[in-house]
Structures are given as structure tokens and as C-alpha cells.
Amino acid sequence: MIKKTAVLLLGIIVLFSGIAHSAFGEADEVPFDRVRFENIGRDQGLxxxxxxxxxxxxxxxxxxxxxxGLFRYNGKDTAAYRNNPFESDGLIHNLIQTMFYDEEKHHLWLGTYQGVSMLDLNTNTFTNYSVEESNLSNNVAVAIAKDKDDRIWVGTLDGLNRLDQASGSFVQYSVKGKVVRSLFLDSQDRLLVGTYEGLCTYNLEQDTLESVAIDYPSPYVMVVREFEPGVLTLGLWDGGILELDMSFNRLSHTEFLDNRVYAVEKTEDGTLWVGTWGGGLFAKRGPKIHNYTTTDTDDGIGHPIIYALTEDATGILWVGTNGSGAYFANPQGQNYLAFSHDMTDPDSLDEGKINTIYRDSQDRLWIAVYNQGLNRYENTLDKMVKYKAENETTLKMGNNQVMDIIEYQGRLLIASGAGVEQYREAVDGFERLPILPENTITYALEVDRDNHLWVGTYLDGIYEFDADYQLINHFHVKSTPLAISDNLVYDIVCDQKGNLWIGTNNGLDVYLKEEKEMLAYLKKDGDTTSLPNNTIRTLLETESGEIWVGMVGGGLSKYLQDQNIFTTYTESEGLSDNTVISIEESNEGLIWIATHNGISVLDPDTDHIVNLTASDGIGGYTFSGDGFKDSDGSLFFVGTHGVTHFPPVSKLLNRPLPPVYITDFRVMQKPVSDHLVIYNDLTYTFDSESNFMSFEFNAIDYEYLSHTQYHYRLIGVDAEWVTSGQRNYVSYSNLSPGDYIFEVRAKTIQGLYTDPVRVSFVILKPWHQTTFAYGVYGLILIFIIFSFVKIRENHLITEKNSELNLLNDKLEVAVKDLEEVSIKDGLTGIYNRRYFNTVLGEQFNIAKRSRLSISVLMIDVDDFKEINDAYGHVFGDKYLIAFANEIEKSLVRTTDFCARFGGDEFAVVLYDTDLKGTESVAHTIRRNVGDLKIEHQGENYEMTSKVCIGGYTIIPDYEMSLELLISTADDALYEAKRNGKNQILIKS
Structure with missing residues (x-):
């Protein structure tokens, strides 16, 4: 089985091995011959x-x-429906040949080797039909369909059968060749019957079957479908695929390396998928055919016999095989990777992270690769033209490090490690403009409203030149009075008012050109309206004039001009990463943010953020350079993986949210219903003793289920949503009487939340807390008062009763004192071993039932004998008392407790504590007991203590014993002591 981590590849468009063949109009789909399949087998319960x-x-x-048998799959595991030979109301037989789903009635029809079963999914009950009971022509049912008049038809190995719903019996129709392999209702409401001797149609008026005269490549019609209106597709055994018009005229015939066609499907992307008996799976798009076989391990189809093919509502293709389980893949995922490096193709994009990308006025696309010069995409040749410093004549440049590209006065300029270079068409290369001191490394270029050129440098601030390249200003950290925050300038933007925004390595500067004033915006500790970070990586002005600031480690900030403050978006607000590399605005006004961990898309009107990852076909996670918005509104982003390109309208942001279902509801560990599989929007009432509830829930998203996160809450118990990650179950115990609503929602891979689904229930009060009971209590109280008055009449009896009450009180105090002595250690005052065994046993049983962690720590003082020998046993006793007190102080939860296990050995029980929490408590105890202050014979002693701690953390199952828990913790203690002094060893 393909590893689970391969799930991430589903939906990611397979990266082009060389240069993408795209005109940048739409994102490319996965090449139909490179679809990856994920296996579903025994690990998922099949x-x-x-x-x-x-x-x-x-x-x-x-x-x-x-x-x-039959299996229902939710994306994580399966529920089985199998035949029980001693029951007549279940699945009729485990060997199922075919299925038909009646969506209108929510019925699932199953053709088996012993007749037909109909599973009513509304009630989870079966109705069975057989030769003996229902007049079925043969018990092996291989095809099922429903016609326009809502009648069920069943094809068997011995003819065609129509179900009479009133009688529950079948009417039989003889068929040439006997065997019916396929039934299909076409767009003209004709029932088409595929047999071993060709295609037949059902004549409703004559109530007969009529053969269709066709020149068949093979008469064995295994599949009949109509994928496109007016075009019938026949899958033929040993005959390939035959396409007919609605008058049954031949349109086309396609043969494959294996023509034993058994299953056929056409996905939304136009690919015809053909499953064969021994030749594997074939994919046909246009004239091209690809064969997925078991020898092609990258494809992931593990068996050459393909039984079944179907496309689900989200475009995922499902494949059933003869012996390797099921497979699924998304052949329609979008590939937004436009260019990537191919080590086998020298004309592909250079390898390395990309600094910037730019399309000039002559429609040439330039891509700057770190220390690799420039790549220019030659569309007509589908190749990259490489400009490098080491070239001798043409395609030459001054330095291979290019950070920015613009057009200025009809000339293409680049900011490079050699300063500012200009493209010369005549020599098809770049030459340095002598406007900056030699060896000046440039990072940013911008043109302002006065047609002045602004150049940001690596360590020399920023320069302003007029149209003739005459120097006007040079701003740097020591400029007087217009100093900038830092000499390393990452980005420059001239806004619509003519002001220059300058992003530096240590602050954001704004040059008010008309006022000749320089403003600085810096991080202010504790001020959430200031910039959160001073390393300004990228800047953007939107069409509406808003300024956005991307920072390294500070996320994204928007400047609120009317208030002169910033509002910031970080990972806490849903941003994929706090290092923002590039910002672009789409035609719809959305802000696209490329980061070191994917791309985030922000709706500035709602502050809602959608995150895109490699699973969305963006090519990779780490974006490294400036993006670019093309003239048609499409967006480019660049990174270590290559160039990612989004068309003006992307399907990415319109993915429907998966449905969420509460699929199991148990009370006192028993199902609430024996037939329901979905409990959404239902309401129940339970008695007071039914106070242990458990729920299971699922989001139906097969492609991205491994990324789905669940949030739940029980209204009446949980004040806030509880995040359970991928865990899709929860339980509640000891619920008090009252009204409750259990809600659950899912968070998708893009950070979107589904609407919560819920189930409501009421736990009734016990009879002794009802209104009637309180009335009875009132009558009893009146009777008691009356009786008390009568008793008071007898003074002697009253006096005796008082004495007796006094004696009873003293006895109760004595009993409490005795009980206290029985559970407390006589020396240290903490619990003794007897109490430890009792309470640990109770918590251990609760942990078993609730599937919660429980931990035991065994603590032993290193060198305690030496302390006794050096200071005496009285001092040793005081030492143990102080030691025990420090352990108790280390336990902050009321459910945790410590006990003296014996001598200088102590034990701690931590309920509902995982391994990480247990280790934290162990280290806290070791730290707290490390320095003890002991008063002895009028002197204060400061003792440095060393301890060894062994522990065991587990979620116990019902076979786990308490003795094993204690002994494993004890073994860990002695293993820690063998490792030396002052050691901690926690097992799990």
C-alpha cells in the first residue's frame, strides 16, 4: 500500500518535468498519464x-x-455489512457482483451470487430477493438499473428480470445468450441491455427485448454508458471501446493493448478510463492512451484486473480491483506550477530559488534565479534562454545575482550585483549603467511620478536619478536631515500621491517628496498598532491606494492612513507563515501573500484568510522572491520549486466545504440507534442514570481528510470550542441532569470552518429530584416537625436523645480521626501506600473506560543512607518530611496526588496526563526537591538533594493490569538509578 504520506500528492498537480506547456490562460490539469493513486485496503478496514x-x-x-461483503467508507475507515448465515434479514450473500444506487429513495441495490439485497439507507435495513422467494431467473445478479417509471430491473446469468413492487416478485424476460452484463437508461429513457450476444433495447409497448443490429468487434457487451449526450459508449469483452450515436450507428472504435474491457468511466476532464481483465487501467484523452499497469510502480495500481470505475461528486476517480482493494485519485486537480527545473533538460529553468519575475512590454517573460543570472522564456521554442555573466558575447550580463527588473523609458533595467544593468537589443545582452559607484549591489528599482529612477542598494541606501541619470538624491543612514532607517533596501513603492515607501532591513521609511520630509515607522514593544517587525521585505499599493507591508517574521500589515497606525495579520489570524516574501492584489481585490510556508489569500473586507499549500497545486511551500501581476490580471509567484502562475479566475478559492456528520452516538457505551448512521439534527431524552455519552464524527473529504481538523463542544459543559486535531471521537462522563447540545465542525486544509452540525439530548432528573418528590419531602418535613413537638413533651426522652446525639458526634469524630490515620503516612503526613493503591486503582479503571492517559512516577532519594549516617535519624525524618512537602507543592491539579511508598521512596499518580506532561511534572519535582531547607536543633540546614525518578505513561486498554502499571514504573526507576544519580526515565 502506498504510504499515507502520499495522500499529500492527491490533488497536487504532478510537477512538469521540464517547461510547462501553458499559455497562462488556465491552470494546467494533471497530465492524464501521471495521475497518482492512493490505495484503500485492510488498513482502512476493507x-x-x-x-x-x-x-x-x-x-x-x-x-x-x-x-x-459490503463496506461503507468515510475517508478514514469502513463500516462492514456482511452476511450472517443464521439471520435472514441481513445481506443475502457476501459475494457481491454489482451495485445500483437509487438516489431518490436512498436505496442501495446489491446483486450477489445468491440473489438481490436492497439496503434501505434511511433505516439501515435489508430486503432480499432470491430465485426461491422472488422468482428471480438466476441467483447470480450482475446488473441492476431503474427505468423512467421507477421500476427495478435485474440482469442475471440467465436473463432479465423486472421487479413487481406490489408483489415483491420478478417478471422474467428471456435474453439471447442468456447472460445480461449491463443495464443502462439512456437520455431517451430507453432501457439498454448489454448481453453476451450484443445490445438489446426494451420495447415498453410490446413488453419485449429487441436486438440491435450492429457490426460488433465483439458481441460481449460488458458496459453501456452515455457520457456525452447523444453518444453511447460500449465496453466490449475482447473488443475494446465502441461509440455509437443514438440510432446505433458506429462513431468510433478504440482498441487497447488488452481489449477485455470490464469497466468504463469518463471523468469531468474528458479522460476516458477503461478497466480491463488483466491489462490494467487505460486512460484515453484525445488520441493519446496511457496504460496504468502493476509494473509502473509510480502509478500505484496494484492489480491488473480492474472490476469497477466511478467518479464521485468532487471529481475523484475510484477504482476497484480484483485483489488489491480500491484506489482513488483526483485527475482534475489544478497545476499552477508554470516552470520548474529538469536536470535532464538543459533548456529548462535553472535550478535554485528565484529572486524575481517580470514580463516586459514586448511580452518577454524574465526570471531571475539566485546566482544563475536571467532566464527568458522563448514561447515559440518552448525553452529558456540563459543570460549569464560567464557568457562571452551574446546573452551576457555583468553579474549573475539579479534582484529586480523594471522598464524605464522604454529600456529594460535590472538590479544586480554589478549595480544597474540595461538590456541592449543589438547584442542581446546586458551592460552596466555607470550611474552608481563600482561594486554597488542593488536590490530594488522604482519609477516615481516625475519619471525619476529610484535605486535601492544592499548596503548603500537609496539613490534618486532624473531621466538623464543625473543624481538628485542619495539617502542613507547618515543623511542630514533625510536619514533612512537602514542602508539595506529591500523594496521601493511610489504611491498614488507621489510619496516613496522604502522597505529596509531595519524599518519602514516614507519620503514625502513635496514636503521634503522623511518619516520612519518602527516596531514599538507592546504597541499592536505599530509594525510588529522592522525587517521590511516587500511592499504593495492596491488600486484603492492602500499600503500593505510584508515582513520577515512579522507577517503582513496594512497602513491605516486616517489613523496613522497599522493593523497586522500573523499566523494567529490565520496567515500561513509570518515571513512574507511577496504581496499582490488580484482583480477581485483579494490580497495574495507568498510566504515561507505556502500562499495565503486575504479578503480585506472580511479579514478572512484562505491558505494554499502544495496540495492545491501551487508547486511548493517556500516562496523566495518578488511576485508579479500580469496585464491580464494573472499572478506570478516564485520560489525554490519554480514559478507558480494563477490565472485571473482560479477555482482554488471556490472549493466546497466537506459535509460533516455525527456518525455514532452512544450512551453508556451502547448505540442510541441500531439502524441510524447519521445523527445530525436529532433530539433524544434519557433517564438520569444515562450520563456517559460518546460521539464519533466525520468530514467527508477523501482528498484532504488527512489535513482536516475537528472542533467540538458540548453546550452545557464546554464554554469554548475544543480542538481535537484529527481525532474524530469524544466522550463525556458523569453528566448532570439538564439540556445539552453536542456540536462539531471541521477546519479544512485551507483554514475554512464548516457550519457546525449538532445533536441535542436531555438527561432527566432522578425521581427524587422531581416536583412530585419535593412535595413528598414537604409532607415528610411537616410530619417530622409534628413528631418532634410530641417528643419534646417528654423531657426525659429528649434529654436522653441529646446525650445520645453528643455521643454519636464524638464517635463520628473518632471515626474520622481513625480514617485519617489509616490513609496518611505517620511521618510525612502525605498519603500512605494503602491509599495510593486504592485511589490508583479507581483512577486506573476510569482511564480504561474513558480512554485517557494515566501516569505513575516512582521517586527515590539518592544517598539517603549517607544523610542518615551523617546527621542522624531524627534529621533524616525531618528531611523526608520536607522532601514530601516539596513533592506535594509540585502537583498543581487536584486529581494528582503523591504517597509515601516506603522508606525514602515516594509515588505520584498523574491522571489524564500524556508523556510530555508527565516529563514536565517529573522535571518540576526534581527541581523543587533539589534545595531543601531543614531546621534541626536550632540550626538551619540547606540540603542539595538528588533523586532518581522512573515513570510510566499509558492509555490503558481492558487487558492492562494495575500491577503491570506499577511494576513498569518501578522498573523505570531502577533503570534510571542504574544510569547514575539524579536521573529521570519515563516510559510509555
Whole structure:
């Protein structure tokens, strides 16, 4: 089985091995011959790996019909429906040949080797039909369909059958060749029947089957479909694919390396998928055909016999095989990677992180690769033209480090390690403009409203030149009076008012050109309206005149001009990463942010952020240079992976949210319902003793389920949403009487939350807390008062009763004192070993039932004998008392406790504490007992203590014993002591 980490590849468009063949109009889809498949097998609960049919129901669940039963898949695991030979109301037989889903009624029809089962998904109950009970022509049912009149048809190995719904019996129709392999209702409402002797149609008026006269390459019609209106597709055994018009005239015939066609599907991208009996899976798009075989390990189809093919509502292709389980892939994912490096192709993009990208007025696309010079994409030749410093004549440049590219007065200029260079068409190369001191490294170029050229440098501030390249200003950290914050300038933007925004390595500067004034914006500790970081990496002015600032480590800030403050977006607000490399505005006014961890898209009107990762086809995670907005509104971003290109309208941001279902609801560990599989929006009432609830929930998102995060809350218990990560179950115990609503929602890979789904329930009060009971209590109280008055009449009896009450009180105090002595250690005052064993046993059983962690720490004082020998046993006793007190102070939760285990050995129990928390408590104890202050015989002693701590953390199952828990912790202690003094060893 493909490793689970390969799930990340589903939906990521397979990267082009060389230069992408794209005109940048739409994102490229996955090449149909490079689709990667993910396996579903025994690890996901599929008990039989021969999958004969795959269907998706209207709720989004995937159903696998196998030769060993029926399985419902939620993206994580499966629920099995299997035949019980001693029950007649379940699945009729485990060997299932075919399935048909009646969406209108939410019924699933199953053709098996012992008849037909209909699973009513509304009630989770079966109705069965067989030869003996229902007049089925043969028990092996291989095709099922429903016609326009809502009648169910079943094809068997011995003819066609129509179900009479009133009687529950079948009407039989004889068929030439006997075997019916396929049933299909076409767009003209004709029932088409594929048999071993060709295609038939059902004549409703005559109530007969009529053969269709076709010149068949093979008469064995295994599949009949109509993928495009007016075009019938026949899958033929040993005959390939035959396409017909609606009058049954031949349109085309396609043959494959293996023509034994068994399953056919056409996905939304136009690819025809053909499953064969022994030749693997074929994909056909236009004239090109690709064969996915078991020898091609990258493709991931693990068996040459393909039983079933289906495309679900989200465009995922599902494949059933004869012995390797099921597979799925998304052949329609978008590939936004326009260019990448191919080590086998010298004409591909140079390897390395990309500094910037630019399209000039002559429609030439320039790409600057770190220390690799410039790559210019030659569209007609589909290759990269390389400009490098080491070239001798043409394609030459002064330095291979290019940081910025612009056009100025009709000339293409670059900011490089040699200063400012200008492209010369005549020599097809670059030459240095002698406007800056030699060896000046330049980073940024900008043109202001006066047609002045601004040049930002690596360590020499910023220069302003007029149209003739005459120096006007040189701003740097020592400029008087117009000093800038730092001499390393990353970016320059001239806004619509003519002001220059300058992003430096140590602050943001604004040069008010008309006022001849320089303003500086810097980080102010504790001020959330200032910039959060002084390293300004990139700047953007939007069409509306807003200024956005991207920082290294500080996220994204927007300047609020009317208030002269900044509002900031970081990872806490949903940004994918706090290091922002490039910012661009789309035509819709969305802010696209390239970071070191993917791309974030911000809607400035709602502050909502959607995050894009490699799974969305963006090519990679680490973006490294300036992006670019093209004239058509498309966006370019660059990184270590290459060039990512988004068309003006992208499907990425319109992905539907997955449905979320509460799929299991248990009370006192028993299902609330034996037939329900979804509990959304239902309400229940329980008695007072039914106070232990557990829930299971699922988001139906097969492509990105491994990235889905769950949030839940029980209204009435949880004040806030609880984040459970990918854990899709939760339980609550000891619930008090009252009204409750359990809600759950999912957070997708893009950071979007689904609407919460819920189930409501009421726990009734116990009978002794009802209104009637309180009325009875009132009557009893009246009776008691009356009786008390009567008793008071007898003074002697009253006096005796008082004495007796006094004696009872004293006895109760004595009992409490005795109980206290029985559970407390006589020396240290903490709990003794008897109490430790009792309470640990209780917490251990609770942890078993609730599936919670429990930890035990065993603590032993190093060299305690030497302390006794040196200071005496009285001092040693005081030492143990102080030692025990420090352990107790280290335990902050009321559920945690310590006990004296014996001698200088102590034990600590930590309930609902995982390994990391246990280790933290152990280190806290060791630190706290390290320095003890002891008063003895009028003197104060400061003792340096060393301890060894061993522990064991586990989520116990029902086979785990308490003795094993204690002994494992004790073993860890002695293993720690063998490692030396002052050691900690926690096992899990």
C-alpha cells in the first residue's frame, strides 16, 4: 500500500518535468498519464480486496461492494455489512457482483451470487430477493438499473428480470445468450441491455427485448454508458471501446493493448478510463492512451484486473480491483506550477530559488534565479534562454545575482550585483549603467511620478536619478536631515500621491517628496498598532491606494492612513507563515501573500484568510522572491520549486466545504440507534442514570481528510470550542441532569470552518429530584416537625436523645480521626501506600473506560543512607518530611496526588496526563526537591538533594493490569538509578 504520506500528492498537480506547456490562460490539469493513486485496503478496514463495484451516495459516503461483503467508507475507515448465515434479514450473500444506487429513495441495490439485497439507507435495513422467494431467473445478479417509471430491473446469468413492487416478485424476460452484463437508461429513457450476444433495447409497448443490429468487434457487451449526450459508449469483452450515436450507428472504435474491457468511466476532464481483465487501467484523452499497469510502480495500481470505475461528486476517480482493494485519485486537480527545473533538460529553468519575475512590454517573460543570472522564456521554442555573466558575447550580463527588473523609458533595467544593468537589443545582452559607484549591489528599482529612477542598494541606501541619470538624491543612514532607517533596501513603492515607501532591513521609511520630509515607522514593544517587525521585505499599493507591508517574521500589515497606525495579520489570524516574501492584489481585490510556508489569500473586507499549500497545486511551500501581476490580471509567484502562475479566475478559492456528520452516538457505551448512521439534527431524552455519552464524527473529504481538523463542544459543559486535531471521537462522563447540545465542525486544509452540525439530548432528573418528590419531602418535613413537638413533651426522652446525639458526634469524630490515620503516612503526613493503591486503582479503571492517559512516577532519594549516617535519624525524618512537602507543592491539579511508598521512596499518580506532561511534572519535582531547607536543633540546614525518578505513561486498554502499571514504573526507576544519580526515565 502506498504510504499515507502520499495522500499529500492527491490533488497536487504532478510537477512538469521540464517547461510547462501553458499559455497562462488556465491552470494546467494533471497530465492524464501521471495521475497518482492512493490505495484503500485492510488498513482502512476493507476485509476483502476484490472490489466489484464502487458507488457514492448523496451524503458523500463511498460504498465498496466486494467478494466478502459490503463496506461503507468515510475517508478514514469502513463500516462492514456482511452476511450472517443464521439471520435472514441481513445481506443475502457476501459475494457481491454489482451495485445500483437509487438516489431518490436512498436505496442501495446489491446483486450477489445468491440473489438481490436492497439496503434501505434511511433505516439501515435489508430486503432480499432470491430465485426461491422472488422468482428471480438466476441467483447470480450482475446488473441492476431503474427505468423512467421507477421500476427495478435485474440482469442475471440467465436473463432479465423486472421487479413487481406490489408483489415483491420478478417478471422474467428471456435474453439471447442468456447472460445480461449491463443495464443502462439512456437520455431517451430507453432501457439498454448489454448481453453476451450484443445490445438489446426494451420495447415498453410490446413488453419485449429487441436486438440491435450492429457490426460488433465483439458481441460481449460488458458496459453501456452515455457520457456525452447523444453518444453511447460500449465496453466490449475482447473488443475494446465502441461509440455509437443514438440510432446505433458506429462513431468510433478504440482498441487497447488488452481489449477485455470490464469497466468504463469518463471523468469531468474528458479522460476516458477503461478497466480491463488483466491489462490494467487505460486512460484515453484525445488520441493519446496511457496504460496504468502493476509494473509502473509510480502509478500505484496494484492489480491488473480492474472490476469497477466511478467518479464521485468532487471529481475523484475510484477504482476497484480484483485483489488489491480500491484506489482513488483526483485527475482534475489544478497545476499552477508554470516552470520548474529538469536536470535532464538543459533548456529548462535553472535550478535554485528565484529572486524575481517580470514580463516586459514586448511580452518577454524574465526570471531571475539566485546566482544563475536571467532566464527568458522563448514561447515559440518552448525553452529558456540563459543570460549569464560567464557568457562571452551574446546573452551576457555583468553579474549573475539579479534582484529586480523594471522598464524605464522604454529600456529594460535590472538590479544586480554589478549595480544597474540595461538590456541592449543589438547584442542581446546586458551592460552596466555607470550611474552608481563600482561594486554597488542593488536590490530594488522604482519609477516615481516625475519619471525619476529610484535605486535601492544592499548596503548603500537609496539613490534618486532624473531621466538623464543625473543624481538628485542619495539617502542613507547618515543623511542630514533625510536619514533612512537602514542602508539595506529591500523594496521601493511610489504611491498614488507621489510619496516613496522604502522597505529596509531595519524599518519602514516614507519620503514625502513635496514636503521634503522623511518619516520612519518602527516596531514599538507592546504597541499592536505599530509594525510588529522592522525587517521590511516587500511592499504593495492596491488600486484603492492602500499600503500593505510584508515582513520577515512579522507577517503582513496594512497602513491605516486616517489613523496613522497599522493593523497586522500573523499566523494567529490565520496567515500561513509570518515571513512574507511577496504581496499582490488580484482583480477581485483579494490580497495574495507568498510566504515561507505556502500562499495565503486575504479578503480585506472580511479579514478572512484562505491558505494554499502544495496540495492545491501551487508547486511548493517556500516562496523566495518578488511576485508579479500580469496585464491580464494573472499572478506570478516564485520560489525554490519554480514559478507558480494563477490565472485571473482560479477555482482554488471556490472549493466546497466537506459535509460533516455525527456518525455514532452512544450512551453508556451502547448505540442510541441500531439502524441510524447519521445523527445530525436529532433530539433524544434519557433517564438520569444515562450520563456517559460518546460521539464519533466525520468530514467527508477523501482528498484532504488527512489535513482536516475537528472542533467540538458540548453546550452545557464546554464554554469554548475544543480542538481535537484529527481525532474524530469524544466522550463525556458523569453528566448532570439538564439540556445539552453536542456540536462539531471541521477546519479544512485551507483554514475554512464548516457550519457546525449538532445533536441535542436531555438527561432527566432522578425521581427524587422531581416536583412530585419535593412535595413528598414537604409532607415528610411537616410530619417530622409534628413528631418532634410530641417528643419534646417528654423531657426525659429528649434529654436522653441529646446525650445520645453528643455521643454519636464524638464517635463520628473518632471515626474520622481513625480514617485519617489509616490513609496518611505517620511521618510525612502525605498519603500512605494503602491509599495510593486504592485511589490508583479507581483512577486506573476510569482511564480504561474513558480512554485517557494515566501516569505513575516512582521517586527515590539518592544517598539517603549517607544523610542518615551523617546527621542522624531524627534529621533524616525531618528531611523526608520536607522532601514530601516539596513533592506535594509540585502537583498543581487536584486529581494528582503523591504517597509515601516506603522508606525514602515516594509515588505520584498523574491522571489524564500524556508523556510530555508527565516529563514536565517529573522535571518540576526534581527541581523543587533539589534545595531543601531543614531546621534541626536550632540550626538551619540547606540540603542539595538528588533523586532518581522512573515513570510510566499509558492509555490503558481492558487487558492492562494495575500491577503491570506499577511494576513498569518501578522498573523505570531502577533503570534510571542504574544510569547514575539524579536521573529521570519515563516510559510509555
Amino acid at each position: 476485509l476483502n480486496l476484490s472490489v466489484s463495484s464502487v458507488i457514492q451516495d448523496k451524503q458523500g459516503f463511498i460504498w465498496f461492494a466486494t467478494q466478502g
